[in-house]
Amino acid sequence: xxxxxxxxxxxxxxxxxxxxxxxxxxxxxxxxxxxxxxxxxxxxxxxxxxxxxxxxxxxxxxxxxxxxxxxxxxxxxxxxxxxxxxxxxxxxxxxxxxxxxxxxxxxxxxxxxxxxxxxxxxxxxxxxxxxxxxxxxxxxxxxxxxxxxxxxxxxxxxxxxxxxxxxxxxxxxxxxxxxxxxxxxxxxxxxxxxxxxxxxxxxxxxxxxxxxxxxxxxxxxxxxxxxxxxxxxxxxxxxxxxxxxxxxxxxxxxxxxxxxxxxxxxxxxxxxxxxxxxxxxxxxxxxxxxxxxxxxxxxxxxxxxxxxxxxxxxxxxxxxxxxxxxxxxxxxxxxxxxxxxxxxxxxxxxxxxxxxxxxxxxxxxxxxxxxxxxxxxxxxxxxxxxxxxxxxxxxxxxxxxxxxxxxxxxxxxxxxxxxxxxxxxxxxxxxxxxxxxxxxxxxxxxxxxxxxxxxxxxxxxxxxxxxxxxxxxxxxxxxxxxxxxxxxxxxxxxxxxxxxxxxxxxxxxxxxxxxxxxxxxxxxxxxxxxxx
Amino acid sequence: xxxxxxxxxxxxxxxxxxxxxxxxxxxxxxxxxxxxxxxxxxxxxxxxxxxxxxxxxxxxxxxxxxxxxxxxxxxxxxxxxxxxxxxxxxxxxxxxxxxxxxxxxxxxxxxxxxxxxxxxxxxxxxxxxxxxxxxxxxxxxxxxxxxxxxxxxxxxxxxxxxxxxxxxxxxxxxxxxxxxxxxxxxxxxxxxxxxxxxxxxxxxxxxxxxxxxxxxxxxxxxxxxxxxxxxxxxxxxxxxxxxxxxxxxxxxxxxxxxxxxxxxxxxxxxxxxxxxxxxxxxxxxxxxxxxxxxxxxxxxxxxxxxxxxxxxxxxxxxxxx
Numbered sequence: 001x002x003x004x005x006x007x008x009x010x011x012x013x014x015x016x017x018x019x020x021x022x023x024x025x026x027x028x029x030x031x032x033x034x035x036x037x038x039x040x041x042x043x044x045x046x047x048x049x050x051x052x053x054x055x056x057x058x059x060x061x062x063x064x065x066x067x068x069x070x071x072x073x074x075x076x077x078x079x080x081x082x083x084x085x086x087x088x089x090x091x092x093x094x095x096x097x098x099x100x101x102x103x104x105x106x107x108x109x110x111x112x113x114x115x116x117x118x119x120x121x122x123x124x125x126x127x128x129x130x131x132x133x134x135x136x137x138x139x140x141x142x143x144x145x146x147x148x149x150x151x152x153x154x155x156x157x158x159x160x161x162x163x164x165x166x167x168x169x170x171x172x173x174x175x176x177x178x179x180x181x182x183x184x185x186x187x188x189x190x191x192x193x194x195x196x197x198x199x200x201x202x203x204x205x206x207x208x209x210x211x212x213x214x215x216x217x218x219x220x221x222x223x224x225x226x227x228x229x230x231x232x233x234x235x236x237x238x239x240x241x242x243x244x245x246x247x248x249x250x251x252x253x254x255x256x257x258x259x260x261x262x263x264x265x266x267x268x269x270x271x272x273x274x275x276x277x278x279x280x281x282x283x284x285x286x287x288x289x290x291x292x293x294x295x296x297x298x299x300x301x302x303x304x305x306x307x308x309x310x311x312x313x314x315x316x317x318x319x320x321x322x323x324x325x326x327x328x329x330x331x332x333x334x335x336x337x338x339x340x341x342x343x344x345x346x347x348x349x350x351x352x353x354x355x356x357x358x359x360x361x362x363x364x365x366x367x368x369x370x371x372x373x374x375x376x377x378x379x380x381x382x383x384x385x386x387x388x389x390x391x392x393x394x395x396x397x398x399x400x401x402x403x404x405x406x407x408x409x410x411x412x413x414x415x416x417x418x419x420x421x422x423x424x425x426x427x428x429x430x431x432x433x434x435x436x437x438x439x440x441x442x443x444x445x446x447x448x449x450x451x452x453x454x455x456x457x458x459x460x461x462x463x464x465x466x467x468x469x470x471x472x473x474x475x476x477x478x479x480x481x482x483x484x485x486x487x488x489x490x491x492x493x494x495x496x497x498x499x500x501x502x503x504x505x506x507x508x509x510x511x512x513x514x515x516x517x518x519x520x521x522x523x524x525x526x527x528x529x530x531x532x
Numbered sequence: 533x534x535x536x537x538x539x540x541x542x543x544x545x546x547x548x549x550x551x552x553x554x555x556x557x558x559x560x561x562x563x564x565x566x567x568x569x570x571x572x573x574x575x576x577x578x579x580x581x582x583x584x585x586x587x588x589x590x591x592x593x594x595x596x597x598x599x600x601x602x603x604x605x606x607x608x609x610x611x612x613x614x615x616x617x618x619x620x621x622x623x624x625x626x627x628x629x630x631x632x633x634x635x636x637x638x639x640x641x642x643x644x645x646x647x648x649x650x651x652x653x654x655x656x657x658x659x660x661x662x663x664x665x666x667x668x669x670x671x672x673x674x675x676x677x678x679x680x681x682x683x684x685x686x687x688x689x690x691x692x693x694x695x696x697x698x699x700x701x702x703x704x705x706x707x708x709x710x711x712x713x714x715x716x717x718x719x720x721x722x723x724x725x726x727x728x729x730x731x732x733x734x735x736x737x738x739x740x741x742x743x744x745x746x747x748x749x750x751x752x753x754x755x756x757x758x759x760x761x762x763x764x765x766x767x768x769x770x771x772x773x774x775x776x777x778x779x780x781x782x783x784x785x786x787x788x789x790x791x792x793x794x795x796x797x798x799x800x801x802x803x804x805x806x807x808x809x810x811x812x813x814x815x816x817x818x819x820x821x822x823x824x825x826x827x828x829x830x831x832x833x834x835x836x837x838x839x840x841x842x843x844x845x846x847x848x849x850x851x852x853x
Binding site for chain 2 (some may be wrong): 475
């Protein structure tokens with residue numbers, strides 16, 4: 001156990017040194033770090049609990065995905081039946097399906113054929129699985145179209161992907177450093193934005209669907225009348241966002257929608273000096289807007305964002321240039337955020353915030369300090385105790401543990417892992433347990449020596465017997481760390497990572513470095529008795 | 533230099549006979565822990581219960597806790613806990629989960645902010661909705677069970693089944709006592725507590741395995757030694773290591789408890805209890821004596837070895853024509 005060939009010794013030292021050196025880039029200043037060659041640009045990321053920032057989990061609501069799909073099916077069914085000139089009544093959403101009654105029993109087969117075209121294969125036309133996203137069934141003269149759960153699921157997954165793109169565009173506009181936006185499971189999006197002072201603005205940006213529409217205001221009756229009685233067909237009552245909310249009677253037909261915007265910028269109205277958002281339509285949008293305003297001069301139209309009326313100006317003259325402005329008593333920041341939302345586009349479905357964790361920069365800095373002090377105090381106490389108990393061998397153990405910690409940070413950097421406060425606790429605990437491998441070896445050496453072996457033979461036997469135990473005991477601890485990694489999230493996962501890496505480096509140093517150092521000492525001193 | 537020697541060489545303490553005291557003590561403690569768990573319950577944090585947590589700081593002694601309390605109570609948010617922490621004008625505010633699903637939770641922070649007004653530093657805000665808290669709880673429970681199961685399987689492969697079972701019983705004992713401790717002292721039970729429990733599990737096993745390893749080694753070597761004597765010798769010969777390692781782990785944990793900051797305080801305290809008080813005790817006084825009841829004995833081992841030798845012999849005979 002005590003013989004090392006030169007090459008082996010060199011390899012052990014080289015591997016340890018290289019892994020330790022991987023930690024160095026994390027310590028450099030940003031400019032020095034940037035000047036490194038790209039393969040060295042790997043560093044430890046501080047968790048949000050240490051650098052401050054927001055962690056937000058958004059969820060796509062499968063229920064609203066289903067609802068949107070149902071509305072779409074209803075509209076498509078109406079179009080298809082109308083195009084095929086089939087008479088129908090009672091086309092409406094009933095629970096989880098769209099139902100329609102065909103007037104003439106002879107038309108039912110034809111209607112069925114037409115409506116079946118609305119069911120699309122899941123995963124697009126190229127999919128070979130052959131599953132459809134909608135069930136079309138017949139009961140007498142009634143035909144029901146129900147989205148299948150597989151269809152809703154695939155739409156949810158699609159909605160998540162689209163939302164991620166849009167959220168990324170929105171957050172990029174905030175100008176924060178290194179936001180991370182990831183899919184989490186089938187229906188969630190995890191957003192991490194470091195160094196954000198105020199998460200309420202972030203949440204406002206994420207929580208809005210930002211569906212912008214331009215629609216005409218219906219003047220045939222007052223909104224109050226419409227609320228009390230029956231609103232005219234094709235209209236609905238929407239309110240403004242102010243306090244108290246003002247109701248408007250709005251036509252359901254959309255003149256132009258947010259998809260047709262090419263640009264939106266915050267600005268100021270030249271005459272009132274009020275913050276506004278100026279926008280430009282694409283060709284299609286500009287043409288439709290021009291036609292609509294030409295036909296309706298003198299009537300008010302409404303600008304609607306997520307079912308709230310922002311403003312309802314009167315069309316004084318046809319707007320032909322394809323650009324315009326939205327004013328709505330905005331603050332500068334509100335105008336700014338609305339412009340961001342309009343530029344990034346609308347989310348395909350509303351998102352819900354299901355989890356939020358924000359740490360202010362002050363607490364983060366305190367945690368770093370606390371973690372640092374605890375590490376230094378813990379390591380010092382353990383190191384002193386080891387020297388007091390084992391003398392020179394204690395020093396060897398301490399060197400091994402120091403290299404061990406260096407390697408933990410090196411590996412963390414190589415993996416680009418995140419260091420959290422529980423992660424720092426994991427390092428401190430590793431220091432506590434890493435010396436255990438040394439203790440096991442040393443105690444075994446003492447035992448063997450007491451049993452009457454010569455110094456060198458005792459050391460040799462001590463190592464070979466203790467190493468088996470070290471392996472067994474660390475594998476079980478590693479299993480616990482691995483489970484924790486799978487179960488945990490955020491800071492807890494940070495703990496699992498450092499703890500797990502710590503166990504691996506501990507076993508490595510026990511098998512190589514400690515043994516090498518003791519072997520060198522034995523060769524140099526030729527001890528007659530064991531010094532512990 | 534004279535080296536520190538905590539445990540004298542060649543101790544001969546009769547740990548195995550001590551089981552007549554340690555087993556009843558453990559049984560009693562486990563009952564106390566279970567009673568505490570079922571009567572007092574765990575102090576679930578927002579990770580598992582859902583709700584909102586805010587940590588705020590009032591600069592330069594402007595904190596008036598009574599004022600904060602009356603402002604927040606006027607909001608009508610249901611159960612609100614207000615706790616002064618540290619001496620630095622810091623307050624921890626916990627608002628219970630609001631009825632009305634995910635969306636309802638989002639209003640709380642805004643209301644609290646409006647009620648507290650200007651001049652407050654928001655150091656931490658956490659909102660966990662009902663869906664996520666449910667999931668986190670089930671993940672935590674599944675995780676603990678998975679860990680125990682995986683470790684059981686590993687030990688079964690690596691040792692005899694008696695050892696695997698003994699270690700698992702000892703493990704269970706550790707978890708029960710630690711959960712009882714958390715119930716009695718109403719320590720926050722959140723995700724980091726699950727981490728603490730899993731780590732305690734790992735450590736306690738680590739200890740148990742060091743002793744089991746030695747028992748296995750002795751069983752192979754001393755086939756004639758009476759079982760109790762052999763178990764005692766194994767525990768005694770690893771005693772020095774057990775104690776020294778526990779001193780080092782305690783030192784590391786002490787640093788975390790004293791200086792690690794509030795964010796991991798409940799984690800550190802739980803670990804201190806589980807690792808330092810329970811873990812070592814379990815491996816020495818519970819896990820090892822248990823082996824007697826599980827049928828580990830020098831005779832059984834000798835018989836088994838004989839059988840194996842015989843079958844190897846007969847195989848050899850069959851092979852030799």
